[in-house]
Amino acid sequence: MSWLIALRAILHREALRFLGQRGRLVAALVRPLVWLFVFAAGFRAALGLSIIPPYQTYITYETYILPGLCGMICLFNGMQSSLSLVYDREMGSMRLLLTAPLPRWWLLLSKLAAGMLVSLLQVALFLGIAALWGLRAPAIGYLAVLPAAGLAGLMLGAMGLMLSSLIRQLENFAGVMNFVIFPMFFLSSALYPIWKMREANPALARLCEVNPFTHAVELIRFALYGQLNLPALGWTVLATALFSAAAVWGYDPARGVQNRRA
Amino acid sequence: MAEGLEISGLSYRYGAKSALDDIELSVPAGRFCALLGPNGAGKSTLFALLTRLFVARNGMIRIAGHDLARQPRAALARIGVVFQQPTLDLDLTVRRNLLYFAALHGLSGRAADLRAAEVLERLNMAERAQEPARNLNGGHRRRMEIARALIHRPAVLLLDEPTVGLDAATRLAITGHVHDLADAGLAVLWATHLTDEVAPGDQLAILHRGRICAQGTARDLTGAGSLQDRFLALTEAAA
Numbered sequence: 001m002s003w004l005i006a007l008r009a010i011l012h013r014e015a016l017r018f019l020g021q022r023g024r025l026v027a028a029l030v031r032p033l034v035w036l037f038v039f040a041a042g043f044r045a046a047l048g049l050s051i052i053p054p055y056q057t058y059i060t061y062e063t064y065i066l067p068g069l070c071g072m073i074c075l076f077n078g079m080q081s082s083l084s085l086v087y088d089r090e091m092g093s094m095r096l097l098l099t100a101p102l103p104r105w106w107l108l109l110s111k112l113a114a115g116m117l118v119s120l121l122q123v124a125l126f127l128g129i130a131a132l133w134g135l136r137a138p139a140i141g142y143l144a145v146l147p148a149a150g151l152a153g154l155m156l157g158a159m160g161l162m163l164s165s166l167i168r169q170l171e172n173f174a175g176v177m178n179f180v181i182f183p184m185f186f187l188s189s190a191l192y193p194i195w196k197m198r199e200a201n202p203a204l205a206r207l208c209e210v211n212p213f214t215h216a217v218e219l220i221r222f223a224l225y226g227q228l229n230l231p232a233l234g235w236t237v238l239a240t241a242l243f244s245a246a247a248v249w250g251y252d253p254a255r256g257v258q259n260r261r262a
Numbered sequence: 263m264a265e266g267l268e269i270s271g272l273s274y275r276y277g278a279k280s281a282l283d284d285i286e287l288s289v290p291a292g293r294f295c296a297l298l299g300p301n302g303a304g305k306s307t308l309f310a311l312l313t314r315l316f317v318a319r320n321g322m323i324r325i326a327g328h329d330l331a332r333q334p335r336a337a338l339a340r341i342g343v344v345f346q347q348p349t350l351d352l353d354l355t356v357r358r359n360l361l362y363f364a365a366l367h368g369l370s371g372r373a374a375d376l377r378a379a380e381v382l383e384r385l386n387m388a389e390r391a392q393e394p395a396r397n398l399n400g401g402h403r404r405r406m407e408i409a410r411a412l413i414h415r416p417a418v419l420l421l422d423e424p425t426v427g428l429d430a431a432t433r434l435a436i437t438g439h440v441h442d443l444a445d446a447g448l449a450v451l452w453a454t455h456l457t458d459e460v461a462p463g464d465q466l467a468i469l470h471r472g473r474i475c476a477q478g479t480a481r482d483l484t485g486a487g488s489l490q491d492r493f494l495a496l497t498e499a500a501a
Contacts, residue, residue, distance in 0.1 A: 002368030009365030013351065013358075020353045092349035099313045100366035101339035254317040 068190025082160025165250025272321030
């Protein structure tokens with residue numbers, strides 16, 4: 001019972017913080033919206049897309065990158081919420097969390113679930129704005145995309161948590177942007193199909209294929225059209241499990257963070 | 263000693279560098295123990311070990327009779343902690359901060375509400391409950407953190423340099439209040455580098471370079487001179 005009370009409190013706190021911080025909410029939405037309305041408009045003419053699953057007809061570039069931008073929201077939010085733990089103010093609250101009389105893995109999973117909840121709120125708002133703009137998915141897709149984006153959010157949050165526990169010198173978020181977020185985002189199917197990348201550079205296409213973010217994006221893409229992409233689900237679940245295990249290992253008081261000074 | 267804090271044979275290293283070496287310390291219930299040490303003495307490392315942020319390979323920590331290594335959850339449930347670093351969520355109200363922490367200790371609903379009201383009353387902060395924590399001044403933020411550390415009725419209260427950055431009057435008030443908490447039955451471990459926060463009757467342990475170099479009541483350790491002179495003599499001699 002006390003486990004669930006703690007989980008509920010952690011979720012509630014994160015939701016309150018997110019909704020209370022207007023700037024964070026606006027920033028979280030502006031980033032994908034700029035990509036959608038500005039970048040996609042500019043690239044629409046440059047990039048010809050053939051019909052690939054799950055699409056059954058020719059689609060606009062905006063339609064293509066919509067799932068990728070949902071993934072981008074999860075990527076930024078997952079990394080931001082987890083990596084903010086290493087900075088002073090948040091490290092304090094993480095310490096407080098870790099001194100609670102509950103198993104550490106449960107506390108970390110609760111923290112991940114809270115990050116996922118915020119990702120889902122952002123994705124829902126983003127898809128709502130896109131729908132108002134005319135970029136609509138089938139009704140079933142809006143339901144199916146929630147668990148898909150939730151899983152993507154968990155995976156990316158777990159990755160951030162793992163990084164925050166294992167990497168000792170994260171000077172600032174810009175460093176993480178350059179070394180983690182941008183490579184993951186651009187070496188994925190978020191902005192262009194992998195076959196396009198293969199035409200240009202097969203080695204890079206191979207990297208895209210092994211990038212877990214690609215699978216998260218494809219999971220979201222198919223879910224948005226009411227379809228299940230089983231391989232993408234499998235890879236995303238596997239990556240979530242691996243990243244979570246590494247994060248729990250990293251936050252084990254006898255191992256990972258022990259080398260970090262108090 | 264069942265309700266107090268016991269540390270024996272505790273050592274800790276950061277790689278090759280020794281941070282704590284064979285620490286022996288007991289704080290019984292109802293006692294205020296000042297852990298006095300200069301910057302870098304190992305106070306924060308000791309607090310990280312006491313709150314299980316780190317785990318030591320050598321030594322034993324017992325909290326209210328529970329071995330922290332063997333029964334970590336039972337032991338952590340009996341600790342209240344105020345870290346040197348502020349740990350308040352400034353965007354949430356005072357009450358919401360308290361309820362969040364209460365929930366981490368398994369308290370919810372009416373029970374948590376009552377406890378929050380009780381500890382705020384105890385710290386003379388009941389009227390601030392609905393304010394965002396951001397509106398509080400430094401002294402009140404610290405008071406709130408102390409209130410929060412008491413919400414689950416711990417047996418041992420740990421405070422790591424809780425008066426850093428506060429003015430003299432506020433420091434005096436907070437120090438006095440925590441002494442009252444010890445008089446009411448809590449075992450208190452108060453880490454500081456400021457000698458004026460130690461009362462003559464307090465239990466005192468002087469930590470320097472990871473070792474306890476003197477221990478006893480402040481009055482006995484000081485003798486006829488001042489605590490500051492004694493502290494400087496001990497830490498400079500050891501240096």
